[in-house]
Amino acid sequence: MKIKTIILICGILPIATWAKTPLILLSIDGFAQHYIERYQPKTILSLIKQGTSAKALLPVYPSKTFPNHVSIITGRYPINHGILHNEFYHRDLGKVYQVGAGKDEPHWLTAEPLWHINEAQGNISAVYFWPESETPVNNKMPSYYYPYQHFTENQVRLQQIINWLRLPEDTRPNFISAYFASIDDAGHSYGEDSIQLRNAIKEFDQLLADFIQLLHQEFANQVNLVIVSDHGMTKINLEHVINWRDQIPQGVTVVNGSTQLYLYSEDKAQLQQSLEQFKQGQFQGQNKRYNVYTFPNYPEHWHLNQEHAAVPDAIIDALPSYIFSKGQGAVDPATHGYDPRLSAALNAIFIAVGPAFAPNQVINAFENIQVLPILTRALGLKDLDNIDGNYKIAEQIVKTN
Template sequence: MRHPLRLILSAASLLLAATCATPPKDTALAPQDQPRVLMIGLDGLRADLPGKAEAPNLQALAARGVQAEAMYPVMPSKTFVNFYSLATGLYPEHHGMVANAPYDRELDETFTNKTGPQDSRWWGGEPIWITAEKHGLKSAIMFWLGSEAEIEGMHASRWSPYEHEKPYQERVDEVLSWFDGDPADWPRFAAVYFDRVDTAAHYFGPDSPEAAEAVAEVDNYVGQLVEGLKARGLLDTTTIIVVADHGMSLATEDKVIDIGAMLDQDTLIIPQFSGKYGGSPQPFIQVYGDEAAIDTAYQQLKDYNPHIKVWKRGEMPDYYHFDHPTRGPDMFVLAEPGWNVRAVKFGSGGMFMKGVHGYDNHAPDMAATFIGAGPIFPKGEIAKPFENVNVYMMAACALGIPPAPTDGDPAVVAKITGNRCPAN
């Protein structure tokens, strides 16, 4: 059974707000003694990759903290969707990013990378940096999804538009510079994003030598961030949270199913089959349109191929949680891991990717990395799989501030943190 009011009425979350995090009492502490959080986003880092590649810094963080066997992404297992769920603690049905480029039937618009990142209409919920700012704590964000938009009339104290080509070394140096100068300007919550593993895994496959090299590269930058905090005397009071948005499956060109003949291009809206890469194979499609056209497509697709599943609106598994009121699709077509769908008649453009994500969020290959180390985490423990909507509450607890109501489970957060963040 769905709980559409959970983000408003979650008694458990409100209890956590009252017990785990009270208004900050640390203003009398020396700046280096004040609790802070550094969240590091490593796009596409599947849960098993830090153990397969050369990743001594990630492994060292895990040894002095908690590493999850798997962190379940929200559905669909795409980048924009999941980095925003990590930031807000909300399922897509509540924060509204139901795809990398969602369509809104009420607005009759599709999100675009040109204008969408700074358009507040697309970004619901309360990201952790806004929660921090509301409680008087400065935040600084480098390229986290949602940070460009004004939320509740606010931004992080530091933020900047996304620069895909900004060198990683410059990113690291800039993040560490935030903790230099006047201590009054040091962020209490900071976040930084790296895409390298995702890019390499897309082009070469998730188990390729190139992907392993990408893991080693971002591991080096994680090590620099840790050493930079240590050199500034901030490591012992900083909770470091390393998260990925999703995992990755290997796809092959012989596992592509053409479903274009079953879709009425004139009456149906299919964002994944639109735009520059509309001809590319896709792990899923979200379909919008009138009831008759949807029903016709559904009847033709539901038994078309054993490697795809099809649902109409309101019929998807409960744990998918992306049936947003104005953005949830009227029909959802999902391939099994390793397979893709396409519609040749919609266009021949695009490209084939060897590494693909977007599949069922509980599929093993979609499992994302989670590593947490610092004051709120026990040492050297392995956590059972959990949903990424719990990360927001961990960050709020580490900062000592009340969380906004979320879809996370305080009992899960308590278990992962060894009861440093109480369950009630």
């Protein structure tokens, strides 16, 4: 575990700073909203009854892991936090982004995550994995964090949260976030109808039950717990794999995100030639396979119609259940990444329980850029004016002092 030295200067930080109720944010990657009804996870259903939940948490475009996790933790759309996809090209940096690249090149990330916002207001943050949590912001890292190790057991992650809460008050984090990938892994590898996915959900739900029991025993319910996911999951038709490479002339850079092709080119004639070929191949029989869009005429809800070094000149956007061939390996039976407005199967979850949240309340679906304002209000932080989210949802569900 990477631990930053914490220096407390007497008189600078008021006692009330450390007396705030701790808040834990858990992200269950790939946990679709429809899994709740389909698989009936007992612990999650119990939490829904106890606290506030949303009918759905709506992903930002594209419904990929990294842009959505960073939107959740910054309250910004991808164009404003910098992580536009799991893979994309940046003209100014002259590089293709790969997941986790911020730890070596901090300029990829252009908005502050909550762990830094929290510490800037005199508190302590801890992170047990989160997309881009290893990216320094102004040369700073959260007080406690772990470099990402995909196969670290979920139980180990949850136990460390308990260990952090057991720390003395002057070194204990008031904000803790943690990330879990096992359900996303099962969904990708085995599909939504698989026993493997059912077992992954059941196993995590039981670990969550044990974790909550410890919270109750040791901290007398004086902990706020927020559970989110980044996106849902939808089936792939294994016959719907699009071979596209012969449609790209020289002079056009393509980044293949599986559900999107991002096209970049300074040669407008070459780009147009490629787009004409894509338009000719849009249909497979009567079935439309994808949409072709060019900057600055992207759908408004994508929030990509402004000049930015990473925004592509054109996007070939696959329709569910099509994907663009990666040219190697087997095709997953389920995936995500599509425009979230095209399928409710991509909806994610939001559940909040604890002293800060109203009990037994279900609210309408909302976009995940609204999560950050909820968290800052629950943490007692100052309201932020440099985010894309607002405080309307927070005012519905976070109790006032």
